[in-house]
Amino acid sequence: MDIILVDNYRELSENAAAIVADEVNRRQTPVLGLATGSTPEGMYAQLIKKFQKKKVDFSNSITFNLDEYAGLSPEHPQSYHYYMYRNFFDHINIKPRNINIPYCEDQDIDDACREYDRKIIEAGGIDLQILGIGINGHIGFNEPGEYLYTGTHLVDLTEETIDANSRFFNSREDVPQQAITMGVGSIMHAEKILVMACGKNKARAIQLMCCGKVTTKLPASLLQLHRSVTLLADREAASLL
Ligand code: PGA
Numbered sequence: 001m002d003i004i005l006v007d008n009y010r011e012l013s014e015n016a017a018a019i020v021a022d023e024v025n026r027r028q029t030p031v032l033g034l035a036t037g038s039t040p041e042g043m044y045a046q047l048i049k050k051f052q053k054k055k056v057d058f059s060n061s062i063t064f065n066l067d068e069y070a071g072l073s074p075e076h077p078q079s080y081h082y083y084m085y086r087n088f089f090d091h092i093n094i095k096p097r098n099i100n101i102p103y104c105e106d107q108d109i110d111d112a113c114r115e116y117d118r119k120i121i122e123a124g125g126i127d128l129q130i131l132g133i134g135i136n137g138h139i140g141f142n143e144p145g146e147y148l149y150t151g152t153h154l155v156d157l158t159e160e161t162i163d164a165n166s167r168f169f170n171s172r173e174d175v176p177q178q179a180i181t182m183g184v185g186s187i188m189h190a191e192k193i194l195v196m197a198c199g200k201n202k203a204r205a206i207q208l209m210c211c212g213k214v215t216t217k218l219p220a221s222l223l224q225l226h227r228s229v230t231l232l233a234d235r236e237a238a239s240l241l
Pocket of ligand 1: 036037038039040132133134135138139140
């Protein structure tokens, strides 16, 4: 695993944007796996700046988001659909048909999940997967547990995740209890993975991800088995390494 240490959030965002832009520029049809949450917001802002300066062109990019809350409409301000359009897609030249975010409305949930996996395979798999990490070591919404799923699936969020994400909602009761997430198989099949982490509350998860046992109880530890992972972390998140 390569580790890039940075001093602050701005540097984290600039470095991540440079890695993404480089990947997009060097491929004919880049396939990006995208993350939401507070960590990558600055990266998206930097990518928009690069796009405005004509340093990157997303016209041939295909994107697959990691996850979405179950039961929130795409228009809901806390949905990841809303987040992605507001923070990124509305400001770049990606083709709407190339944007993929897990979602299930009228369709059967299993059909929607299989369809999502099929689209990832049809696109040739993910070239660069961006990941944040939960304080409990989740990646996407693959939560710690006795087992993990390889494909896209419906997941019950853990109490820790509901607590952590309640900061985005009016109250804890408003946080959806379930989500649809890409499975660890699709993540692990990505050619390259970039994990972004900042802040002291991520230090333990980062320590276990890099140096702990490989266990479903800390899904990010599986990344030790991947051949091309870059961890981009500030000094606080990396303080236990
Ligand atoms: P955060 O979320 O970027 O908001 O800390 C990361 C995650 O839960 O995967």
